[in-house]
Amino acid sequence: MKPLLTVESITKHFADTPVVKNVSFTVYPGEIFALLGPSGCGKTTTLRIIAGFEKADTGKIAMAERLLANDAVHISPELRGIGLVFQDYALFPHKNVLDNVAFGLRKVPKKTRRERATEVLDMVGMKDFHARLPHHLSGGEQQRVALARSIIARPQLLLLDEPFSSLDPGLRQTTRDEVRALLKGEGISAILVTHDQEEALSFAERLAVMKEGTVEQIGTPEAVYQQPETAYVADFLGQTNFINASVKDGIAETPFGRVEVDGAATGEMLLSIRPECLTMAAPDPGNSGLKKGRIVGQAFKGHYFTYRVEIEGASYFVQTDSYCRFQIGDTVQLKVLSAVAVSN
Numbered sequence: 294m295k296p297l298l299t300v301e302s303i304t305k306h307f308a309d310t311p312v313v314k315n316v317s318f319t320v321y322p323g324e325i326f327a328l329l330g331p332s333g334c335g336k337t338t339t340l341r342i343i344a345g346f347e348k349a350d351t352g353k354i355a356m357a358e359r360l361l362a363n364d365a366v367h368i369s370p371e372l373r374g375i376g377l378v379f380q381d382y383a384l385f386p387h388k389n390v391l392d393n394v395a396f397g398l399r400k401v402p403k404k405t406r407r408e409r410a411t412e413v414l415d416m417v418g419m420k421d422f423h424a425r426l427p428h429h430l431s432g433g434e435q436q437r438v439a440l441a442r443s444i445i446a447r448p449q450l451l452l453l454d455e456p457f458s459s460l461d462p463g464l465r466q467t468t469r470d471e472v473r474a475l476l477k478g479e480g481i482s483a484i485l486v487t488h489d490q491e492e493a494l495s496f497a498e499r500l501a502v503m504k505e506g507t508v509e510q511i512g513t514p515e516a517v518y519q520q521p522e523t524a525y526v527a528d529f530l531g532q533t534n535f536i537n538a539s540v541k542d543g544i545a546e547t548p549f550g551r552v553e554v555d556g557a558a559t560g561e562m563l564l565s566i567r568p569e570c571l572t573m574a575a576p577d578p579g580n581s582g583l584k585k586g587r588i589v590g591q592a593f594k595g596h597y598f599t600y601r602v603e604i605e606g607a608s609y610f611v612q613t614d615s616y617c618r619f620q621i622g623d624t625v626q627l628k629v630l631s632a633v634a635v636s637n
């Protein structure tokens with residue numbers, strides 16, 4: 294499949310500070326993509342360059358094989374066929390819902406604008422809210438109006454900049470699920486910018502993990518979570534245990550016994566082992582070769598527990614389901630289900 298959007302080696306400095314460094318990725322038609330990274334890593338600047346609000350110093354942006362920007366070309370934002378949704382919704386306070394949405398479709402007759410606004414408000418579940426002013430809507434409702442306004446002109450690509458972060462946690466998840474279902478239903482490609490790993494993993498079909506202006510890894514949520522290439526990606530996407538281990542022909546010696554590491558590698562390596570990839574049991578007299586540890590911490594997380602286990606002065610996080618009960622001070626043995634080698 295040909296990509297819809299191609300971002301090729303874009304670089305951007307503010308004064309002398311580089312904030313986007315040689316960033317490249319593609320988004321396919323109908324795909325939901327995410328840029329994930331901590332505050333200040335250059336996500337919004339990358340999005341603003343795609344939208345055309347910022348000019349990259351170098352690099353190229355193309356959409357559906359149409360050149361949008363390079364060293365010599367800069368198509369203005371309103372001619373790019375790109376829709377935008379921001380964190381603060383940016384609705385006009387004095388316009389009602391219908392007029393706010395219709396505003397997204399300028400330069401067409403008023404009647405057509407209103408018909409199309411009615412249609413997209415139905416799509417986002419805001420049929421009965423036409424006459425309301427924004428300040429009489431909840432945060433989730435305002436966000437749906439902002440979404441309706443951004444898709445009314447049928448953009449080829451929608452850019453979503455932290456659109457759910459000002460909603461409270463319950464509403465955030467439902468609004469996110471509804472927006473995702475709408476985008477997939479309508480076949481709209483989107484790029485979500487977020488610093489929330491859980492949001493990126495559940496919303497996007499592929500994501501780019503960013504660090505200090507660069508892309509560290511691009512992949513499906515499962516791939517970046519389960520096969521992180523670097524310690525940074527492993528750590529940013531969730532809790533993990535790092536251990537240094539000797540690996541011979543793909544088998545690592547760890548404090549929890551031998552474990553197969555992806556790829557037949559040999560040498561001293563840094564391994565990432567997720568807490569859910571460790572299992573914990575009372576010491577097995579038949580397996581005295583396995584080192585014993587002591588539980589030094591415990592946290593109840595609802596449907597699971599996280600334990601902290603100390604073995605020979607080092608501590609490890611282990612996740613168990615909430616039926617697997619141990620007490621602080623218990624002696625246990627750990628086994629490892631899977632480990633991945635990462636670069637530092």
Ligand code: ATP
Pocket residue numbers: 307308312330331332333334335336337338339488
């Ligand atoms: P956040 O999630 O906090 O918005 P981000 O990853 O989106 O972070 P950017 O907003 O792209 O990061 O900012 C990247 C860096 O560039 C930051 O250090 C920021 O202060 C700086 N920056 C952004 N816009 C400008 C500007 N117009 N002038 C100068 N510096 C800027």
